[in-house]
Amino acid sequence: MKISKKVLIISYYWPPAGGPGVQRWLKFAKYLPDFGWEPIIYTPENPSYPIVDETLLKEVPENIKIVRTKIWEPYQLAEKFSKGNKKYKAGQFDVGKNQSFMSKLSIFVRGNFFIPDARKFWVKPSISFLKNYLKENNIDVIVTTGPPHSLHLIGLGLKKEIPNLKWIADFRDPWTEISYYKHLKLTKSSDQKHRNLEKLVFKTADLTLATSYTDAENFRKMGANSVCITNGFDTSSFVEADRYKSTKKKFSLSYVGVLEQLRNPENLWKAINELLTEHQDFEKDFEMKFVGRLDDKILENLKASKVGKHLQILGYLAHGESYQEMKNSDLLLITNFPNDSSKGIIPGKLFEYLSTGKPILSFGPREADVSKILEETKAGKHFDYSEIESLKSYILKIYQLWKSGNSNSENANIDAFSRRNLTKNLAEKLNILVTE
Structure with missing residues (x-):
């Protein structure tokens, strides 16, 4: 044209x-x-x-x-104050009891001296x-x-x-x-x-x-x-992804991206810990994979739980490689902030998740836009941060489909995205x- x-x-x-x-x-x-x-x-x-x-x-x-x-950016000074912590560049920071004095000071300076x-x-x-x-x-x-x-x-x-x-x-x-x-x-x-x-x-x-x-x-x-x-999503960027199909024998729940404290699905970790205790086959087959940046406090807590024995921490991967990891997974995790004001946040990786054909496990406030998209595309299920039993049932359902060799989602109506x-x-x- x-x-x-x-x-x-x-x-x-x-x-x-x-x-x-x-x-x-x-x-x-x-x-x-x-x-x-x-x-x-x-x-x-x-x-x-x-x-x-x-x-x-x-x-x-x-x-x-x-x-x-x-x-000119002041982040070199911020990193010096926070002992090399680069979270501030990405709009992330410690919250609650995890905040040190220097962390609190850095947040105050960021919000009040650098507007916006x-x-x-x-x-x-x-x-x-x-x-x-x-x-x-x-x-x-x-x-x-x-x-x-x-x-x-x-x-x-x-x-x-x-x-x-x-x-x-x-x-x-x-x-x-x-x-x-x-x-x-x-x-x-x-x-x-x-x-x-x-x-x-x-x-x-x-x-x-x-x-x-x-x-x-x-x-x-x-x-x-x-x-x-x-x-x-733009699948033309990942034309070689299918060449890297995994030959693994584990049921993989994967999170791709940055997982920070404000979007930590603690009810998911509780549900998985219970499933690992209650179902011997699940305990044998399960792995939890993180691709990207995982908050240190979240990782510390996971290592102290039953999930710790099933962790794979791959760190940040190039965009094409991270997509390959999505394709090689069996259930894809996406999280949002829990409060109602975050209903409108649709993380960008949701759409790449959709393009893989893998089922999606989502967390966030009720009636979120992500939930609407998952319902419209039949690509997964959305939960709030208080649900446990229904969450366990959904994970078991996907696991049993995986055991039978049929774990892909239906994924209808995704071309619009x-x-x-x-x-x-x-x-x-x-x-x-x-x-x-």
């Missing part, structure tokens, strides 16, 4: 950044040319990524234009650079994607400089409604600053994208012109913006 329009994507995360934050716009950039849009990436020259995955560089579209400028976040120092230089770049290169639409939500302040500044500029604010996660926000130890003044900036972004952006249905509805209530375009179809939806929104 002939390219006729340009969209500038302002993103902190871009390969070689690893983890889920980079996937959304990497995939949109891949397929946008199919629908008449040329993507141009604006990203930091010297970012401080919590995870690096060099293999993702192979997925960057050929000939894509990437514009880079330098950024520690990448705020890139905002003014970017506005200064981009206001000329946009005019010189005939950009039709800009996109800011957060977190980090400081990138939306770049959109605000550019909109002020160029009032007729079309701007999409993409929220991969909510701002003040995300679960860890209440743990930031904010003063009343700081809380108000966060909320005022969020409202200003919602009211100023021409379109606000949400990654879940609930988030889009909540954003509309706060004044945004918001629509939902979820994350998705392919990255190409989602990009088509985005292109339609872009086309509407430039004709308004």
Whole structure:
């Protein structure tokens, strides 16, 4: 298709950044040319990524234009205060009794001195650079994607400089409604600053994208012109996965990604411990596999339980390898924050889970968007953090299907979540913006 329009994507995360934050716009950039849009990436020259995955560089579209400028970030100081702990870069931190004095101090500083976040120092230089770049290169639409939500302040500044500029604010996660926000130890003044900036972004952006249905509805209530375009899967990135089929003889429950204290499914560990005690065959066949980053406190507690004898800790793997581990698993675990305000969070890896055909075990608040997707696709079951007996029954059901050689899920209606179809939806929104 002939390219006729340009969209500038302002993103902190871009390969070689690893983890889920980079996937959304990497995939949109891949397929946008199919629908008449040329993507141009604006990203930091010297970012401080919590995870690096060099293999993702192979997925960057050929000939894509990437514009880079330098950024200053205070994370070297934060790591020094927290003895090398890099959780803060990824928006993670210890909670409750696990917090040391330095951890509490770091959280207070992060929430009150860096509003909205520690990448705020890139905002003014970017506005200064981009206001000329946009005019010189005939950009039709800009996109800011957060977190980090400081990138939306770049959109605000550019909109002020160029009032007729079309701007999409993409929220991969909510701002003040995300679960860890209440743990930031904010003063009343700081809380108000966060909320005022969020409202200003919602009211100023021409379109606000949400990654879940609930988030889009909540954003509309706060004044945004918001629509939902979820994350998705792109199986073309994993064409060799089937070459690595496992010959293992274990029943694998696998978690792929970062598991932090705020999303720790303690009722699952209790249920598994009971199953290991009550069912001799299950105890013989079971393995619990973690691919990615597992919180030290969670790992310590698991090792002290019956689950400890069945652990496989693989650490962070390249994106393609982690997908192979999903394909080689028998039951895939996904967790969300337990409170009702997190109903709208749909972790990006859910869609890659869907593409594997493996059953999915989900945790989070009742009536969550994840639950709706699992019901719609018949791909798994969602539980809240209090259920035990029904959870044990479900795990046993999947285990017995595995024993009989039939553990795949039905997985209906998943094509709507392919990255190409989602990009088509985005292109339609872009086309509407430039004709308004």
